[in-house]
Amino acid sequence: MKVLIHPTYFPSISHWVVIAHHQGKLVIEAKDNYQKQTYRNRTYIYSPNAKQLLTVPIVHTKTTGRQKYNQVTIEESFDWKKQHWKSIETAYRTSPYFEFYEDELEPFFKKEHQCLFQMNLESMEIIAQCMQLEPFTYELTDEFLLNHQDKLDKRSLVNAKTKQEYSFDSYVQVFDDKHGFIPNLSILDLLFNEGPNSLNYLLNVDLNQIP
Template sequence: MDTLLHPTYFPSISHFAALAQAEIVVFEVADNFQKQTNRNRTYIYSPNGIQLLNIPVKHSKESHQKTKDIQIEPDFDWQKQHFKSLEAAYRSSPFFEFFEDDLRPIFEKKHTFLLDLNFQILEIVSKCLRMKLDYSTTTEYFHEVDPNEFKDFRALVNGKKDSSLFESYTQVFDDKHGFINNLSVLDLLFNEGKYALDYLKKQELIIL
């Protein structure tokens, strides 16, 4: 059965668990862009607790703009800011330095389109996880899909509605703020390294 997902910015652990457990992956690219979703944002564990990283995008006068047409706003140096935030959050984690050079190109290449950036991230993070990622993309949007044909995980793009609960693992600042559930997959990667993929494969997923 195919697994249907949105490509997002440094996807959540639930998102990558769905990828790790999928037989066939199909990414939704024919949808309308929605603000305040994980299409252009991710959450990390900073010294002060949970922190949102948001990519600024160009706003259009059109009320319905396709996600594949969304362009990144070039007037903000968000890449430098995001990398500094990741360093502050994870420099002391067990595996930050191990993956730093693999991830650096994401913060150096200037993409025009959000979707191109998100696919670059998916491919690089999958390699870091040693996870094979073969996928196709949609050509048209269907609000509902046949549950016998697809595992529809597109709702995971709305992080506020994602109530997935996962096994705890050691986090850098958990002595201050406790375990924070379902952050960006980067949190898992930097803290668990080569064990991250095994973790993703055994987490229980609920289709929203």
């Protein structure tokens, strides 16, 4: 069965568990309305001070009615990407695989993007390439439907307010001696710490854990 998800900014590990288990059967929701306080424009990394939020600033429109997610533009009046990359470097410079993936990821943070939806798709494509999850293929929805009878609907993973507890197997994190293991961060955390084993880690997670 195909699976339906929202594209998010360097998605969480739970997002990638779903993606890894449905290679070649991925459908991206492309016709929904934008909603605030979701992972559409945010992700969490493991910083020296524990969990750190990285937020993509967007341009807020003054028009009435809801704005389509695929029409949301990114605020580029200040260099927030430079700030994000600096935070990522601070968090993961000493991780086992940061230098291994640095050259593939850094250009993303120096590139100009206008559309949040497209930028998020690009972040996912880069991660898939790093994990050698190839070919990374997906379909885009052509209309918004509340219910999909023919797809496994995992769009709820985009909700940042949902406090879901995950019993993922622990792996060594840079600052776990200070703050312990923090599960379900951005896929960047897994990638920098587990490197080529990241895809195997995702495939070994029981899909039933993901609501």
